[in-house]
Amino acid sequence: MAGVCTLTALTFLALPATGFGDGSPWWLPVGVAAALVAAAVLVVDRVATRTVSAARDLAQGALALGAGDLNVRVEPSGPRELVEAGYAFNRMAEHLVATRADERELVADLSHRLRTPLTALRLDAEALDPDDTSIGTFSEAELDRRRGIRRIRQAIATLEGEVDQLIKTTRKAATQETAPGSCDASEVVRTRMRFWSALAGDQNRPYRVTGAQLRIPVPVPRAELAAALDAVIGNVFRYTSQGTAFEVAVSRRDGYVAIRIDDAGPGVADPDRALRRGASDRGSTGLGLDIAKRVAVQANGSVSIDRARLGGASVVMLLADPEATPRQVSRFGLVGRMAREARDQAGSRRRWNWYRPADR
Structure with a gap:
C-alpha cells in the first residue's frame, strides 16, 4: 500500500559459548545452596x-x-x-x-x-x-x-x-x-529487760540497766543477741534466790562492745567448767552460756565469767565494735585509764539507782 512504512526491530542476546552440558562448573551453585542450608x-x-x-x-x-x-x-x-x-x-x-x-x-x-x-x-x-x-x-x-x-x-x-x-x-x-546481720545492742537490752522486769518485780529483785540509752551497733542478728541475753538473765533467775539483785550494763571501749550481767548471788564455783560446751552446775543444762559464747565468737569476741561487784557472778560478752576506729595510744594512757575507771567505779557505787517493785 502506498504511504505505509513498516519498521522491524531486532534484539541480539550474546550467550557464552560454554554451558552446563559442555563441562561448566555445575557444582558451584550446588555448593552455595548447601552452604546456605x-x-x-x-x-x-x-x-x-x-x-x-x-x-x-x-x-x-x-x-x-x-x-x-x-x-x-x-x-x-x-x-x-x-x-x-x-x-x-x-x-x-x-x-x-x-x-x-x-x-x-x-x-x-x-x-x-x-x-x-x-x-x-x-x-x-x-x-x-x-x-x-x-x-x-x-x-x-x-x-x-x-x-x-x-x-x-x-x-x-x-x-x-x-x-x-x-x-x-x-x-x-x-x-x-x-x-550475717547487725542490730542495736542498747535497743535489744531495753526490749528484753521490759519482759524480765515483770518477773523481777514479782520476786522483789532490785535491778539496774546502765549504758543502754545510746545506739550501740554490734555485728550480730537481733534474734541471736536477744537469745543470748535471755539465756544469761534466765540463769540469774534460775540459780539465785528471790530478792537477789542484778544489773545489766552496756558499754563500748577499745574496739569492743561489752554486755555485762552481774548478780548478787553465790557466784560460779568453776567458771572454766561453766564455759565449756555442755557443762553444767547446779543442774544447769549449760545452754545459756553456750548460746552467749557462740554469739560472741560469731562477732569476733568472747565470753568471760568473773566475780561481780555485787558479790555474785559477772558474765561479760565482748562483741567487736563495727564502728571502732584505730587510735594512737599514749604511753600514759593505761595509767590514766585505770585511774579514770577507779573514779567511775567509786562514783557508780554512790549513784546507783536500783529499780524495785515499788518503782514500777
Missing part, C-alpha cells in the same frame, strides 16, 4: 541449644528450690520470655528466703516471750511442798498431792527444754539460711 541449620541449632539450656536451668532451679535449697539462683538467658522467667524465679526465691527468715524470727521472738512466764512458773513450782514419796508414810490424799506436784514440776521442766531446743534450732537454721 548448613548455615541455617547451624543458626537454628545454636538458638535451640540456648533455649533448651535456659529451660533446663530453670527447671533444675525449680526442682532444687522445691527440695529445700533456698540458695539456688538461675542465670537468665535464652529468649526474652525465658529471661523474664529467670528474673521472676530469682525474685520468688529471694522473697521465699525473706519470708522464711521472718517466720523464724517470729518463732524465736515467741520463744523468748515464753521464757519469762515459764521461769516464773518453775520458781513457783519449786516453792511448793516436797514431792518425795519414797521416805515416810503418807495418806492416800497426801500421796496424790505429792504426785501432782511432781507431775507439775516435770511438765514445766519438759516445756522449758522444748522452748530451749526450739530457740536453738531456730538460731541454727537462721544462721545457715541468712547472711
